[in-house]
Amino acid sequence: MAHLLGAEALHLEFPTKVVFDSVSLGIDEGDRIGIVGRNGDGKSSLLAMLAGRLEPDGGRVTVRGGVTVGVLDQADTLDDALTVAGAVVGDTPEHEWAGSPRVRDVIAGLLTDVPWDAALTALSGGQRRRVALARLLVGDGDVLFLDEPTNHLDVEAIAWLAAHLKTRWAANAGGLLVVTHDRWFLDEVCTMTWEVHDRIVEPFDGGYAAYILQRVERDRQSAVIEQRRQNLARKELAWLRRGAPARTAKPKFRIDAANVLIADVPEIRDPIALQSLAVQRLGKDVVDLLDASVSYDGRDVLHAVEWRIAPGERTGILGVNGAGKSTLLGLVAGTVTPTAGRVTRGKTVKVATLTQRLDELEEHLDDPVRVVIERLRATYTFGTGSKAQELTPGQLLERMGFSSAQLSTPVKDLSGGQKRRLQLLLILLEQPNVLILDEPTNDLDTDMLAAMEDLLDSWPGTLLVVSHDRYFLERVTDQQYAILGGRLRHLPGGVDEYLRLRRAQQLEPVAAAASAAPSAPAGLTGAERRSAEKEVAALERRLEKLEAQIATTRTALADHDQSDYVGLGAEMARISGLEAERDAVEQRWFELTEQLD
Template sequence: MNLVNLESVSLSYGPKPLLRDVSLGIESGDRIGVVGRNGDGKTTLISVIAGLVAPHEGRVTHNRGLRVGVVAQADDMAPALTVGDVVLDGRAEHEWAGDQGIREILANLLGGIDLQARAGELSGGERRRTALARVLIGDHDLIVLDEPTNHLDIEAIAWLAGHLAGRRSALLVVTHDRWFLDAVSTRTWEVVDGAVHRYEGGYAAYVLAKAERARIAQATEERRQNLMRKEIAWLRRGPPARTSKPKFRIEAAQALIADEPPARNTVELLSFASARLGRTVYDLEQVTLHAGGPGQGPLVLDDCTFQFGPGDRIGLIGVNGSGKSSVLRLLSGSVAPDAGRVTRGRTVRLAHLSQELAELDPTRRVLETVEEVKQFIKVGKREWTASQLLERLGFRGDAQWKVVGDLSGGERRRLQLLRLLMDDPNVLLLDEPTNDLDIETLNELEDLLDAWPATLVLVSHDRYFLERVTDRCVALLGDGRLSLLPGGVDEYLQRRSAGTALTARTASPAAAQAPAAVAEAAPEMSAKELREAQKELSRLERRLQRIGEQEASLHAAMAASASDYGRLAEMDAELKSLASERESVELEWMELAERLEG
């Protein structure tokens, strides 16, 4: 049964049609993610479906008695109401306190918020959590969410995805968070040029299906061009010769990426980064840091030793308030540690994108603002002009000539990021760079960062972006350490769920498996000996990683050469040699670890 039907709906704001003759429906149990570029009409579409906006043409029909819960980008909370008034809607304490479902929602969304606090005193993130809790506590047939993950940390996003996936109500969600889309949606709608294209599956399935559509469209266009050329030739030469019909083969989705190289050439990037940076980027030695200054605010780092090396691509994870931005400010030099030492490489050229927007001249044009930094820059092996990079980050055509004072907050953030990149830094500190970026622009930014030969430290609640552009994750778990996470975000969530903190590992990120003993080595070892031990563990870890990659490559080659017995025998001998080498390296690693423990 359809809960909502749209029949030939059209709606325009100014000369641009956002919806043009759109007909679609939402059935009971549908879980739909809505994607598209900023300004193409995603919010307009869900507002029409929810009944908040009337179309200019066409008809919207709701099933009788339909209960719709909406979380919009702007909330309608009365400032004088308490959080409890907004969320619980007059429920008696014994009623909601005795409901396990309500208690779970309150614990995961409002755990740090006083129910007696006034709505007018809440921060943006607290207001978003309050609005979500209000809708999730209710009983709805259709839940409509517009950017629900804004202001939520990775842990809260993971909980929200699990909660929504377990509800029986239909779901319609607009979000730029691609991991969240994959976790909650079974269908995807793309709003583009006034139309709504529908795809089965979440974000990953949508990307594959869209790529296949594009491939088929390209093949169709090539065939049309070929037929046109043949027709012209026939008109010029007379009757055509007998020819066979062209054959087009539709490949499976996996064939679309079969010959696609990895997103980043890690070896090449590391080589470039090392040439630009040398050996030292940042070395933290026994650093203590408080978020509010020496001895003030929460403790972020406590006697912490850590190394950031050339070409490292690190995602920094932690709950809101754990001190992620403080660590970036420590690396940028804008704050000093309470104790300990931060050694910065002599060749470091830093770009730090903070959450605060730098002041820009409001009278200048967008393109002029970028070109005053540089007019062109070389990224990897390609040279880009300021105008080309602006287009990649969403400033297309006339948008490059807009006055800075007329830009939205998201546009100013994109502009600030581009100005930083145009200065050709070799160290990038990025604090929530994805705020207000649509998926298409996120893809362009990811592609740009893939070719950037720099050390990258990223803070982001966008899990997909975090895992896409970084190679390793480091967490602030409240124990005063920078804790390496070999298992990435999944390991972080497991540790948080279990209520335990990872033991800090203070080697370089390449030594992700190094034991905790390195952080607390035997007291009789000097600082120099400790550093040498850490370097040796890092070398052994890198060798083990390379052996693992070689073994995986050989296994794949053996599978592809199953009928070539001679080649199989050669590869089997190589595997045995690698296994022997791995055992030797592992033994050396264990002996060094035991010596440090002793």
């Protein structure tokens, strides 16, 4: 493969820190490289040096003659004087850019809800980010440098971007270097991973899953990396092997070696113990949304939502921006009042919300981190049963990646990721039994995301998560729902099913136009349609019965003797069986209704 660019003996230092010391590396045609590492270790600086945006203090970067480079910065660099069209295609005549399949694909993938002639000043931060990304992708760069490209993108846009980058070049052409904390994206797109740490860049073959395996092997053979990081990496590997088989089935992931490594690693969560403890803390009643609707200015945002939230439930919520996710969470938290229907809450329910803002830290900005934590609780209990352990504030902070020196740092001087971690700890120390996380992964690196996930694995309460980070969402929740057309819908097939539903939703106008055409071909025959309609009706009746059985069994579980672990396990297994049957029935219903549409 031909060489595209390289770096020799790069040295970079700031007044208080040496970031890189004699780093040499290169990018060849066909390379798809993800850069990972802790916040502050130099990932963005490395990208900037290789892209020619930052001059190293020593060494040099060379680019092969004729190679063009495109860069997506984290910062917003768009000219406010431009329109969306001007920013994306410049002065190119419409007949030229409209005739380009790439340009049409990029616009359809990123800008369907952004007015083409709108001024950039009228756009939200997320829309401006998508415009900047579209501007880069319509070009013909031989090498693309992307710094946090998934920021402000929803699950759909992230899936589109991954597919675009995988097919943008031929297998042995072009080069991609991406800094991102989105682990699903890394695994989906990258064939090589560079870890930035301790002033060096260490290469690994494969995407995120393969990188985790190799890092565990490295850490097992070396005492350089602290034991805590190694344990988290092994736990992450257990999730990758056991919880995401489709992803780990890729040839680049050495399954046999993984099986040996995780043979003695327990399941990431003990659902029976967590469920039992959640019932003790919450009782049988948590929050029930009963035929709840919310309207703003005469427009239905949510319509007839029926959702009975169970103790210990761990649910992810999906939906496009503006679909009503925040409104739904507001109904649960009590900050939004339904305009129709009602919301009931158990007497012991204590809801806490990790918002996208950092309001919880405002009153603590001048205080050292240690002082802030010590004011709340002397100790905090993690885990359940025999695995429960009491942690001091210092141990708790260390578990979330704070060094001894940082414990004396005023809150106002922390990085964005450190503030985010502290915000979560403050909320957990208030001991809520219903926790709502609204985009909790912002500003966190992959190691800190793993630490947050580890923390949540032993948290015995009801967990509701809204996140565009697909990996995190699938990792910490056991089921997903979507808001589609103002209604809440269960997703037995998870995120993949949501993406299928969204594609079908977007194709509805096209299908409607096609069905209205005189020459439209017939679908099902009359007999087939009648048979399918009968089966759909039967499936709907079965779904109603299953939902009632699940609700009854969950209620009975709350009244069960909590010391009878065998009986609790049997009841939980029964619930799991009913839920599996419900999911299968719902999947069949979905297939049939698609045929009938």
